[in-house]
Amino acid sequence: MTKTWVFAEVSPDGKVEAGALELLTKARSLGGEVEAVALGPGATEAAAQLGEYGASAVHASDDSVYTDYVAQPAAEALHQLSRQRSPDLILFSMTYDSRDIAGRLSAKTGSTLMSNVTDILSPDRARTAVFGGATLVDVELEGSPKLLLVRPKSFVPEPSGGQAQIVPMDVQISDDAKKAKRVERHEEEASGPKLEDAPVIIAGGRGLQDAENFKLLDELASAIGNAAVGATRAVVDAGWVPYSMQIGQTGKTVKPGVYIAVGISGATQHIVGMKGAKRIVAINKDEDAPIFQIADLGIVGDALKILPQVTEEIKARKG
Protein backbone atom coordinates (compact mmCIF):
# COMPACT_ATOMS: atom_id res chain seq x y z
CA MET A 1 0.00 0.00 0.00
CA THR A 2 1.32 3.42 -0.92
CA LYS A 3 2.15 5.69 1.96
CA THR A 4 1.96 9.32 0.89
CA TRP A 5 3.09 12.20 3.07
CA VAL A 6 2.26 15.81 2.57
CA PHE A 7 4.68 18.32 4.05
CA ALA A 8 2.48 21.13 5.32
CA GLU A 9 3.74 24.61 6.08
CA VAL A 10 1.79 26.14 8.93
CA SER A 11 1.56 29.58 10.48
CA PRO A 12 1.92 30.16 14.23
CA ASP A 13 -1.86 30.56 14.53
CA GLY A 14 -2.33 27.03 13.19
CA LYS A 15 -3.35 27.85 9.63
CA VAL A 16 -2.21 25.53 6.87
CA GLU A 17 -0.61 26.93 3.72
CA ALA A 18 -3.13 26.49 0.89
CA GLY A 19 -0.87 24.30 -1.24
CA ALA A 20 -0.81 21.57 1.43
CA LEU A 21 -4.59 21.28 1.32
CA GLU A 22 -4.44 20.94 -2.46
CA LEU A 23 -1.86 18.19 -2.07
CA LEU A 24 -3.84 16.31 0.57
CA THR A 25 -6.83 16.34 -1.76
CA LYS A 26 -4.75 14.87 -4.57
CA ALA A 27 -3.00 12.40 -2.25
CA ARG A 28 -6.36 10.88 -1.31
CA SER A 29 -7.00 10.00 -4.93
CA LEU A 30 -3.73 8.06 -5.13
CA GLY A 31 -5.10 5.44 -2.73
CA GLY A 32 -3.29 4.08 0.29
CA GLU A 33 -2.37 5.94 3.43
CA VAL A 34 -2.24 9.73 3.57
CA GLU A 35 -0.37 11.49 6.34
CA ALA A 36 0.97 14.97 6.93
CA VAL A 37 4.10 16.39 8.52
CA ALA A 38 3.86 19.82 10.11
CA LEU A 39 6.81 21.51 11.78
CA GLY A 40 7.05 24.69 13.81
CA PRO A 41 4.76 26.77 16.02
CA GLY A 42 1.12 26.10 15.12
CA ALA A 43 1.76 22.54 13.94
CA THR A 44 -0.41 20.67 16.43
CA GLU A 45 -3.16 23.23 16.10
CA ALA A 46 -3.06 22.76 12.33
CA ALA A 47 -3.69 19.04 12.66
CA ALA A 48 -7.44 19.53 12.74
CA GLN A 49 -7.47 21.23 9.35
CA LEU A 50 -5.04 18.71 7.91
CA GLY A 51 -7.35 15.93 9.08
CA GLU A 52 -10.32 17.63 7.51
CA TYR A 53 -8.56 17.48 4.15
CA GLY A 54 -7.59 13.86 4.41
CA ALA A 55 -4.56 13.28 6.62
CA SER A 56 -5.18 10.30 8.90
CA ALA A 57 -2.14 11.20 10.99
CA VAL A 58 -0.07 14.32 11.46
CA HIS A 59 3.55 14.07 12.54
CA ALA A 60 3.75 17.35 14.36
CA SER A 61 6.19 19.40 16.37
CA ASP A 62 5.62 22.94 17.62
CA ASP A 63 9.34 23.49 18.17
CA SER A 64 10.40 26.93 16.95
CA VAL A 65 13.75 25.55 15.79
CA TYR A 66 11.96 24.82 12.49
CA THR A 67 11.12 28.46 11.85
CA ASP A 68 14.11 30.10 13.55
CA TYR A 69 16.53 28.34 11.20
CA VAL A 70 16.14 27.97 7.46
CA ALA A 71 15.53 24.51 5.99
CA GLN A 72 18.17 22.43 7.77
CA PRO A 73 16.21 21.41 10.90
CA ALA A 74 13.16 20.48 8.84
CA ALA A 75 15.28 18.46 6.41
CA GLU A 76 16.89 16.60 9.32
CA ALA A 77 13.52 15.88 10.90
CA LEU A 78 12.00 14.63 7.65
CA HIS A 79 15.01 12.45 7.03
CA GLN A 80 14.82 10.83 10.47
CA LEU A 81 11.06 10.44 10.28
CA SER A 82 11.18 8.85 6.87
CA ARG A 83 13.79 6.36 8.02
CA GLN A 84 11.53 5.43 10.91
CA ARG A 85 8.35 5.17 8.86
CA SER A 86 9.29 4.67 5.20
CA PRO A 87 6.88 6.79 3.19
CA ASP A 88 6.84 6.07 -0.55
CA LEU A 89 6.12 9.59 -1.59
CA ILE A 90 6.57 13.00 0.03
CA LEU A 91 4.69 15.89 -1.54
CA PHE A 92 5.77 19.50 -1.07
CA SER A 93 4.09 22.63 -2.29
CA MET A 94 6.68 24.56 -4.32
CA THR A 95 7.23 27.41 -1.87
CA TYR A 96 10.47 29.12 -0.86
CA ASP A 97 11.01 27.06 2.23
CA SER A 98 9.83 23.74 0.87
CA ARG A 99 12.16 23.95 -2.13
CA ASP A 100 15.13 24.21 0.17
CA ILE A 101 13.92 21.49 2.51
CA ALA A 102 13.19 19.09 -0.35
CA GLY A 103 16.52 19.90 -1.99
CA ARG A 104 18.46 19.05 1.16
CA LEU A 105 16.36 15.97 1.83
CA SER A 106 17.12 14.69 -1.66
CA ALA A 107 20.85 14.71 -0.86
CA LYS A 108 20.23 12.94 2.46
CA THR A 109 18.01 10.18 1.08
CA GLY A 110 19.70 9.99 -2.32
CA SER A 111 16.23 9.72 -3.76
CA THR A 112 14.83 11.50 -6.70
CA LEU A 113 13.29 14.96 -6.49
CA MET A 114 11.08 16.35 -9.22
CA SER A 115 10.28 20.08 -9.36
CA ASN A 116 7.46 22.02 -10.99
CA VAL A 117 5.05 19.10 -10.87
CA THR A 118 1.61 20.01 -12.20
CA ASP A 119 -0.09 16.62 -11.86
CA ILE A 120 0.52 13.31 -10.12
CA LEU A 121 -0.59 10.46 -12.33
CA SER A 122 0.24 7.56 -10.00
CA PRO A 123 2.55 7.03 -7.03
CA ASP A 124 5.51 6.73 -9.39
CA ARG A 125 4.52 8.96 -12.25
CA ALA A 126 4.22 12.73 -12.34
CA ARG A 127 3.69 15.41 -14.92
CA THR A 128 5.29 18.77 -15.48
CA ALA A 129 4.79 21.36 -18.18
CA VAL A 130 7.56 23.03 -20.18
CA PHE A 131 7.78 25.82 -22.73
CA GLY A 132 5.26 27.98 -20.90
CA GLY A 133 2.87 25.09 -20.51
CA ALA A 134 2.79 24.22 -24.21
CA THR A 135 4.29 20.75 -23.72
CA LEU A 136 3.43 18.22 -21.05
CA VAL A 137 6.17 15.92 -19.83
CA ASP A 138 5.37 12.69 -18.03
CA VAL A 139 8.14 11.37 -15.85
CA GLU A 140 8.61 8.00 -14.18
CA LEU A 141 10.34 8.08 -10.81
CA GLU A 142 12.45 5.41 -9.15
CA GLY A 143 13.52 4.79 -5.59
CA SER A 144 11.96 5.90 -2.37
CA PRO A 145 10.90 8.14 -0.85
CA LYS A 146 10.14 9.99 -4.05
CA LEU A 147 10.08 13.71 -3.50
CA LEU A 148 7.75 15.95 -5.49
CA LEU A 149 7.61 19.74 -5.47
CA VAL A 150 4.19 20.61 -6.82
CA ARG A 151 3.23 23.98 -8.28
CA PRO A 152 0.58 25.72 -6.18
CA LYS A 153 -2.95 25.71 -7.66
CA SER A 154 -2.41 22.43 -9.45
CA PHE A 155 -5.36 20.88 -7.63
CA VAL A 156 -8.59 22.19 -6.16
CA PRO A 157 -8.70 21.58 -2.39
CA GLU A 158 -11.74 19.66 -1.14
CA PRO A 159 -12.31 18.64 2.47
CA SER A 160 -13.00 14.99 3.20
CA GLY A 161 -14.30 15.61 6.68
CA GLY A 162 -11.72 13.35 8.29
CA GLN A 163 -9.86 13.61 11.53
CA ALA A 164 -6.16 13.29 12.09
CA GLN A 165 -4.36 11.63 14.93
CA ILE A 166 -1.44 13.70 16.20
CA VAL A 167 1.77 11.69 16.30
CA PRO A 168 4.55 13.25 18.39
CA MET A 169 7.94 13.09 16.77
CA ASP A 170 11.08 11.46 18.01
CA VAL A 171 13.87 13.27 16.19
CA GLN A 172 17.14 14.97 17.14
CA ILE A 173 18.16 18.23 15.53
CA SER A 174 21.93 18.69 15.39
CA ASP A 175 23.74 21.93 16.17
CA ASP A 176 25.05 21.92 12.61
CA ALA A 177 21.48 22.48 11.45
CA LYS A 178 21.21 25.67 13.49
CA LYS A 179 23.23 27.98 11.30
CA ALA A 180 21.13 30.06 8.91
CA LYS A 181 19.10 32.06 11.42
CA ARG A 182 16.13 34.29 10.71
CA VAL A 183 16.82 37.47 12.66
CA GLU A 184 14.17 39.80 11.20
CA ARG A 185 10.86 39.32 9.43
CA HIS A 186 9.41 41.96 7.15
CA GLU A 187 6.08 41.06 5.61
CA GLU A 188 4.05 43.55 3.60
CA GLU A 189 0.49 44.01 4.78
CA ALA A 190 -1.57 43.43 1.67
CA SER A 191 -4.70 45.52 1.32
CA GLY A 192 -7.62 44.10 -0.62
CA PRO A 193 -7.87 40.49 -1.78
CA LYS A 194 -4.72 38.40 -2.10
CA LEU A 195 -3.53 37.68 -5.62
CA GLU A 196 -4.05 33.96 -5.11
CA ASP A 197 -7.69 34.45 -4.11
CA ALA A 198 -8.85 37.44 -6.16
CA PRO A 199 -11.60 36.77 -8.73
CA VAL A 200 -10.16 39.50 -10.94
CA ILE A 201 -6.48 40.31 -11.46
CA ILE A 202 -5.12 43.29 -13.32
CA ALA A 203 -1.45 42.78 -14.08
CA GLY A 204 0.96 45.32 -15.45
CA GLY A 205 4.19 44.99 -17.39
CA ARG A 206 6.92 47.15 -18.79
CA GLY A 207 4.42 48.61 -21.26
CA LEU A 208 3.17 50.84 -18.44
CA GLN A 209 6.35 52.88 -19.02
CA ASP A 210 7.06 53.79 -15.41
CA ALA A 211 6.25 52.97 -11.81
CA GLU A 212 3.92 55.95 -11.40
CA ASN A 213 1.52 54.50 -13.96
CA PHE A 214 0.84 51.46 -11.80
CA LYS A 215 -1.70 53.61 -9.98
CA LEU A 216 -3.86 53.35 -13.12
CA LEU A 217 -4.12 49.64 -12.32
CA ASP A 218 -4.99 50.34 -8.69
CA GLU A 219 -7.72 52.73 -9.80
CA LEU A 220 -9.20 50.17 -12.16
CA ALA A 221 -8.99 47.50 -9.44
CA SER A 222 -10.91 49.63 -6.98
CA ALA A 223 -13.51 50.53 -9.62
CA ILE A 224 -14.07 46.82 -10.28
CA GLY A 225 -13.91 45.94 -6.59
CA ASN A 226 -12.58 42.62 -5.29
CA ALA A 227 -9.69 42.82 -7.73
CA ALA A 228 -5.97 42.52 -7.08
CA VAL A 229 -3.00 43.99 -8.92
CA GLY A 230 -0.11 41.85 -10.16
CA ALA A 231 3.01 42.38 -12.23
CA THR A 232 5.64 40.81 -14.46
CA ARG A 233 9.15 40.08 -13.36
CA ALA A 234 10.48 42.80 -15.65
CA VAL A 235 8.83 45.51 -13.55
CA VAL A 236 9.59 43.80 -10.24
CA ASP A 237 13.27 43.64 -11.18
CA ALA A 238 13.09 47.30 -12.18
CA GLY A 239 11.92 48.03 -8.64
CA TRP A 240 8.53 49.50 -9.65
CA VAL A 241 6.54 47.14 -7.44
CA PRO A 242 7.39 44.61 -4.73
CA TYR A 243 8.20 41.02 -5.54
CA SER A 244 5.05 39.84 -3.76
CA MET A 245 3.15 41.04 -6.85
CA GLN A 246 5.11 38.95 -9.33
CA ILE A 247 3.14 36.41 -11.32
CA GLY A 248 4.81 33.61 -13.22
CA GLN A 249 7.37 30.89 -12.97
CA THR A 250 9.37 32.54 -10.20
CA GLY A 251 6.40 34.32 -8.73
CA LYS A 252 2.84 33.39 -7.93
CA THR A 253 0.55 31.07 -9.79
CA VAL A 254 -2.95 32.48 -10.09
CA LYS A 255 -6.27 31.25 -11.43
CA PRO A 256 -8.70 34.16 -11.34
CA GLY A 257 -12.00 34.37 -13.19
CA VAL A 258 -10.66 37.24 -15.25
CA TYR A 259 -7.03 38.24 -15.87
CA ILE A 260 -6.36 41.59 -17.47
CA ALA A 261 -2.81 41.80 -18.85
CA VAL A 262 -1.73 45.37 -19.44
CA GLY A 263 1.46 46.17 -21.35
CA ILE A 264 2.66 42.58 -20.93
CA SER A 265 4.34 40.82 -23.84
CA GLY A 266 3.41 37.30 -22.78
CA ALA A 267 6.76 35.60 -22.15
CA THR A 268 6.46 31.87 -21.43
CA GLN A 269 7.69 32.41 -17.85
CA HIS A 270 4.85 34.83 -17.24
CA ILE A 271 2.22 32.72 -18.98
CA VAL A 272 2.84 29.62 -16.85
CA GLY A 273 1.70 31.60 -13.83
CA MET A 274 -1.59 32.87 -15.26
CA LYS A 275 -2.76 30.64 -18.07
CA GLY A 276 -5.16 28.91 -15.70
CA ALA A 277 -7.33 32.07 -15.62
CA LYS A 278 -10.85 31.42 -16.80
CA ARG A 279 -10.80 34.43 -19.12
CA ILE A 280 -7.98 36.63 -20.30
CA VAL A 281 -8.08 40.20 -21.59
CA ALA A 282 -4.93 41.80 -22.98
CA ILE A 283 -4.05 45.37 -23.82
CA ASN A 284 -0.87 45.79 -25.81
CA LYS A 285 0.21 48.24 -28.45
CA ASP A 286 1.96 45.56 -30.48
CA GLU A 287 -0.50 43.41 -32.39
CA ASP A 288 2.08 40.63 -32.62
CA ALA A 289 2.60 40.38 -28.87
CA PRO A 290 2.40 36.68 -27.85
CA ILE A 291 -0.09 37.51 -25.09
CA PHE A 292 -2.77 37.91 -27.79
CA GLN A 293 -2.40 34.23 -28.68
CA ILE A 294 -3.98 33.27 -25.38
CA ALA A 295 -6.31 36.21 -24.79
CA ASP A 296 -10.06 35.89 -25.18
CA LEU A 297 -10.25 39.59 -25.86
CA GLY A 298 -7.26 41.53 -27.16
CA ILE A 299 -7.14 45.28 -27.56
CA VAL A 300 -4.32 46.66 -29.68
CA GLY A 301 -3.68 50.12 -28.34
CA ASP A 302 -2.05 52.40 -25.82
CA ALA A 303 -2.65 51.13 -22.30
CA LEU A 304 -2.06 54.54 -20.75
CA LYS A 305 -4.96 55.90 -22.76
CA ILE A 306 -7.29 52.92 -22.46
CA LEU A 307 -6.95 52.19 -18.73
CA PRO A 308 -8.49 55.46 -17.47
CA GLN A 309 -11.28 55.05 -19.99
CA VAL A 310 -12.10 51.56 -18.71
CA THR A 311 -12.11 52.86 -15.14
CA GLU A 312 -14.52 55.63 -16.14
CA GLU A 313 -16.76 53.21 -18.07
CA ILE A 314 -17.04 50.93 -15.08
CA LYS A 315 -17.71 53.74 -12.65
CA ALA A 316 -20.43 55.01 -14.98
CA ARG A 317 -21.98 51.55 -15.24
CA LYS A 318 -21.97 51.07 -11.50
CA GLY A 319 -23.50 54.55 -11.16
Added chain:
Amino acid sequence: MNIVVCVKHIPDPNLPPQMDGHRLKREGVQGVLDPGDEFGVEAGLQLKETHGGEVTLVSMGPAAAIEAVRKGLSMGADKGVLVSDEALQEADALVTARVLAAAIARHPFDLVIAGVESTDGYTGTMPSTLAEFLGVPQVTFAKHLEPAADGIRVQRQTAEGYHVVECPFPAVITVTAGVNEPRYASFKGIMSAKKKPLEQLSLADLGIGSDDVARKQQVIELAPADQRKAGEVIQDDGSGAQRISEFLVDAKVI
Protein backbone atom coordinates in the same frame (compact mmCIF):
# COMPACT_ATOMS: atom_id res chain seq x y z
CA MET B 1 37.44 35.32 1.11
CA ASN B 2 37.30 32.24 -1.12
CA ILE B 3 34.22 32.63 -3.26
CA VAL B 4 32.91 29.98 -5.62
CA VAL B 5 30.26 30.90 -8.19
CA CYS B 6 28.21 28.25 -10.02
CA VAL B 7 27.80 29.09 -13.68
CA LYS B 8 25.62 27.10 -16.03
CA HIS B 9 25.89 27.00 -19.78
CA ILE B 10 22.45 26.87 -21.36
CA PRO B 11 21.00 26.86 -24.88
CA ASP B 12 20.44 30.49 -25.93
CA PRO B 13 17.03 31.30 -24.38
CA ASN B 14 16.29 33.73 -27.20
CA LEU B 15 16.24 30.92 -29.75
CA PRO B 16 13.45 28.34 -30.03
CA PRO B 17 14.34 25.28 -27.90
CA GLN B 18 15.41 22.18 -29.81
CA MET B 19 14.70 18.71 -28.58
CA ASP B 20 16.91 15.67 -28.75
CA GLY B 21 14.40 12.89 -28.23
CA HIS B 22 12.95 13.54 -24.80
CA ARG B 23 15.66 15.95 -23.75
CA LEU B 24 16.49 19.54 -24.39
CA LYS B 25 19.28 19.58 -26.96
CA ARG B 26 22.42 21.00 -25.33
CA GLU B 27 25.15 20.10 -27.74
CA GLY B 28 25.60 21.63 -31.16
CA VAL B 29 23.25 24.51 -30.32
CA GLN B 30 24.11 28.14 -29.67
CA GLY B 31 24.81 28.44 -25.94
CA VAL B 32 25.26 31.23 -23.41
CA LEU B 33 26.09 31.74 -19.76
CA ASP B 34 22.73 31.51 -17.98
CA PRO B 35 21.69 35.18 -17.59
CA GLY B 36 20.59 34.35 -14.03
CA ASP B 37 24.15 33.36 -13.18
CA GLU B 38 25.52 36.75 -14.22
CA PHE B 39 24.01 38.06 -10.99
CA GLY B 40 25.95 35.42 -9.08
CA VAL B 41 29.20 36.33 -10.80
CA GLU B 42 28.59 40.02 -10.09
CA ALA B 43 27.80 39.30 -6.43
CA GLY B 44 31.04 37.34 -6.12
CA LEU B 45 33.10 40.07 -7.77
CA GLN B 46 31.60 42.77 -5.53
CA LEU B 47 32.40 40.77 -2.38
CA LYS B 48 35.92 40.26 -3.61
CA GLU B 49 36.33 43.95 -4.36
CA THR B 50 35.26 45.01 -0.90
CA HIS B 51 36.73 42.16 1.14
CA GLY B 52 39.50 40.69 -0.93
CA GLY B 53 39.94 37.08 -1.92
CA GLU B 54 39.40 35.07 -5.01
CA VAL B 55 36.45 34.17 -7.23
CA THR B 56 36.42 30.66 -8.73
CA LEU B 57 33.76 29.65 -11.27
CA VAL B 58 32.51 26.08 -11.40
CA SER B 59 30.37 24.57 -14.07
CA MET B 60 29.17 21.17 -15.15
CA GLY B 61 28.22 20.72 -18.76
CA PRO B 62 29.30 19.70 -22.24
CA ALA B 63 32.70 20.78 -23.58
CA ALA B 64 31.10 23.89 -25.06
CA ALA B 65 30.25 25.04 -21.53
CA ILE B 66 33.77 26.37 -21.42
CA GLU B 67 32.32 29.44 -23.15
CA ALA B 68 30.12 30.18 -20.14
CA VAL B 69 33.13 29.90 -17.83
CA ARG B 70 35.15 32.20 -20.12
CA LYS B 71 32.37 34.76 -20.05
CA GLY B 72 32.53 34.80 -16.25
CA LEU B 73 36.31 35.05 -16.35
CA SER B 74 36.08 37.98 -18.70
CA MET B 75 33.72 39.69 -16.26
CA GLY B 76 36.55 39.44 -13.74
CA ALA B 77 36.54 36.05 -11.98
CA ASP B 78 39.99 34.64 -11.23
CA LYS B 79 39.77 31.05 -12.37
CA GLY B 80 37.42 28.41 -13.65
CA VAL B 81 36.63 24.73 -13.29
CA LEU B 82 34.54 22.77 -15.78
CA VAL B 83 33.40 19.22 -15.13
CA SER B 84 32.57 17.52 -18.38
CA ASP B 85 31.84 13.85 -18.95
CA GLU B 86 29.86 11.74 -21.40
CA ALA B 87 28.19 10.03 -18.44
CA LEU B 88 26.67 13.33 -17.34
CA GLN B 89 24.54 13.94 -20.39
CA GLU B 90 21.33 13.15 -18.57
CA ALA B 91 22.28 14.55 -15.18
CA ASP B 92 19.37 15.72 -13.02
CA ALA B 93 19.60 18.21 -10.15
CA LEU B 94 20.69 15.55 -7.66
CA VAL B 95 23.52 14.34 -9.88
CA THR B 96 24.54 17.90 -10.75
CA ALA B 97 24.75 18.76 -7.06
CA ARG B 98 26.82 15.66 -6.30
CA VAL B 99 29.28 16.45 -9.06
CA LEU B 100 29.60 20.16 -8.28
CA ALA B 101 30.00 19.37 -4.57
CA ALA B 102 32.89 17.05 -5.35
CA ALA B 103 34.53 19.70 -7.52
CA ILE B 104 34.06 22.45 -4.93
CA ALA B 105 35.07 20.39 -1.88
CA ARG B 106 38.60 19.89 -3.23
CA HIS B 107 39.55 23.31 -1.83
CA PRO B 108 38.49 25.28 1.24
CA PHE B 109 35.79 27.85 0.51
CA ASP B 110 33.84 30.50 2.41
CA LEU B 111 30.91 31.10 0.15
CA VAL B 112 29.30 29.36 -2.82
CA ILE B 113 26.97 31.53 -4.91
CA ALA B 114 24.41 30.16 -7.38
CA GLY B 115 21.32 31.44 -9.15
CA VAL B 116 17.86 30.89 -7.67
CA GLU B 117 16.92 28.78 -10.65
CA SER B 118 18.38 28.06 -14.04
CA THR B 119 16.71 29.51 -17.10
CA ASP B 120 16.50 26.20 -18.95
CA GLY B 121 15.89 23.66 -16.19
CA TYR B 122 14.43 25.81 -13.40
CA THR B 123 14.26 23.04 -10.84
CA GLY B 124 15.45 25.56 -8.26
CA THR B 125 16.74 22.80 -6.00
CA MET B 126 20.30 22.21 -7.15
CA PRO B 127 21.82 24.77 -4.74
CA SER B 128 20.19 23.43 -1.56
CA THR B 129 21.06 19.86 -2.54
CA LEU B 130 24.61 21.09 -3.15
CA ALA B 131 24.67 22.73 0.29
CA GLU B 132 23.63 19.46 1.90
CA PHE B 133 26.34 17.52 0.07
CA LEU B 134 28.89 20.13 1.18
CA GLY B 135 27.54 19.92 4.73
CA VAL B 136 26.95 23.67 4.99
CA PRO B 137 23.88 25.89 5.49
CA GLN B 138 22.13 27.60 2.58
CA VAL B 139 20.36 30.90 2.22
CA THR B 140 18.35 31.04 -0.99
CA PHE B 141 16.51 33.90 -2.69
CA ALA B 142 18.94 36.61 -1.61
CA LYS B 143 17.78 39.99 -2.87
CA HIS B 144 20.41 41.84 -0.89
CA LEU B 145 23.56 40.65 0.80
CA GLU B 146 26.28 42.06 2.98
CA PRO B 147 29.12 40.50 4.89
CA ALA B 148 28.59 40.11 8.64
CA ALA B 149 30.86 38.85 11.41
CA ASP B 150 32.41 35.67 9.98
CA GLY B 151 29.55 35.19 7.63
CA ILE B 152 26.86 36.81 5.60
CA ARG B 153 23.68 38.76 6.23
CA VAL B 154 21.03 38.27 3.58
CA GLN B 155 17.63 39.72 2.79
CA ARG B 156 15.79 36.61 1.72
CA GLN B 157 12.73 37.04 -0.45
CA THR B 158 9.50 35.57 0.91
CA ALA B 159 6.03 35.46 -0.62
CA GLU B 160 4.91 38.66 1.07
CA GLY B 161 8.15 40.45 1.90
CA TYR B 162 11.57 39.41 3.12
CA HIS B 163 13.37 37.93 6.08
CA VAL B 164 16.83 38.89 7.23
CA VAL B 165 18.90 35.73 7.63
CA GLU B 166 22.35 35.61 9.19
CA CYS B 167 24.58 32.72 8.39
CA PRO B 168 28.19 31.85 9.26
CA PHE B 169 30.69 30.79 6.59
CA PRO B 170 31.07 28.42 4.88
CA ALA B 171 27.67 28.63 3.22
CA VAL B 172 25.79 28.41 -0.06
CA ILE B 173 23.61 31.30 -1.15
CA THR B 174 21.42 31.86 -4.20
CA VAL B 175 20.80 35.30 -5.63
CA THR B 176 17.72 36.62 -7.39
CA ALA B 177 17.76 38.62 -10.59
CA GLY B 178 17.79 42.20 -9.43
CA VAL B 179 20.21 41.68 -6.54
CA ASN B 180 22.73 43.75 -8.49
CA GLU B 181 23.52 45.07 -11.96
CA PRO B 182 25.89 42.60 -13.67
CA ARG B 183 28.83 44.33 -15.33
CA TYR B 184 29.75 43.93 -18.95
CA ALA B 185 33.00 42.26 -19.81
CA SER B 186 35.50 44.90 -20.94
CA PHE B 187 37.82 44.35 -23.87
CA LYS B 188 40.67 44.07 -21.41
CA GLY B 189 38.68 41.56 -19.41
CA ILE B 190 38.06 39.45 -22.47
CA MET B 191 41.73 39.47 -23.40
CA SER B 192 42.99 38.63 -19.92
CA ALA B 193 40.37 35.86 -19.51
CA LYS B 194 42.27 33.85 -22.10
CA LYS B 195 45.23 33.61 -19.77
CA LYS B 196 43.36 32.75 -16.58
CA PRO B 197 43.58 29.21 -15.18
CA LEU B 198 40.80 26.97 -16.43
CA GLU B 199 40.75 23.42 -15.17
CA GLN B 200 38.82 20.70 -16.96
CA LEU B 201 37.85 17.62 -14.97
CA SER B 202 36.20 14.31 -15.73
CA LEU B 203 34.18 12.20 -13.29
CA ALA B 204 37.20 9.96 -12.80
CA ASP B 205 39.24 13.00 -11.73
CA LEU B 206 36.66 13.57 -9.01
CA GLY B 207 36.54 9.91 -8.01
CA ILE B 208 32.87 9.61 -8.97
CA GLY B 209 31.71 6.36 -10.52
CA SER B 210 29.05 6.06 -13.20
CA ASP B 211 26.64 4.42 -10.71
CA ASP B 212 26.68 7.63 -8.71
CA VAL B 213 25.39 9.61 -11.63
CA ALA B 214 22.58 7.35 -12.84
CA ARG B 215 19.41 9.36 -13.05
CA LYS B 216 16.31 8.19 -11.25
CA GLN B 217 13.79 10.00 -13.40
CA GLN B 218 12.88 8.90 -16.89
CA VAL B 219 10.80 10.98 -19.25
CA ILE B 220 8.29 8.58 -20.70
CA GLU B 221 6.13 10.87 -22.74
CA LEU B 222 6.02 14.35 -24.23
CA ALA B 223 2.70 15.63 -25.43
CA PRO B 224 1.35 18.97 -26.53
CA ALA B 225 -0.90 20.56 -23.91
CA ASP B 226 -4.39 21.74 -24.73
CA GLN B 227 -3.82 25.24 -25.97
CA ARG B 228 -5.93 28.20 -25.17
CA LYS B 229 -7.31 29.61 -28.36
CA ALA B 230 -6.75 33.19 -29.34
CA GLY B 231 -10.00 35.11 -29.13
CA GLU B 232 -10.87 38.32 -30.80
CA VAL B 233 -8.12 40.90 -31.26
CA ILE B 234 -9.31 44.39 -32.16
CA GLN B 235 -7.57 47.68 -32.87
CA ASP B 236 -8.45 50.34 -30.36
CA ASP B 237 -10.41 52.91 -32.33
CA GLY B 238 -11.72 54.55 -29.19
CA SER B 239 -14.13 51.71 -28.41
CA GLY B 240 -11.59 49.45 -26.70
CA ALA B 241 -12.50 50.55 -23.20
CA GLN B 242 -16.16 49.90 -23.83
CA ARG B 243 -15.40 46.42 -25.17
CA ILE B 244 -13.45 45.62 -22.02
CA SER B 245 -16.18 46.75 -19.69
CA GLU B 246 -18.76 44.75 -21.68
CA PHE B 247 -16.48 41.74 -21.40
CA LEU B 248 -16.33 42.20 -17.62
CA VAL B 249 -20.10 42.47 -17.39
CA ASP B 250 -20.38 39.33 -19.48
CA ALA B 251 -17.98 37.55 -17.12
CA LYS B 252 -20.19 38.73 -14.24
CA VAL B 253 -17.38 40.41 -12.36
CA ILE B 254 -19.07 43.80 -12.42
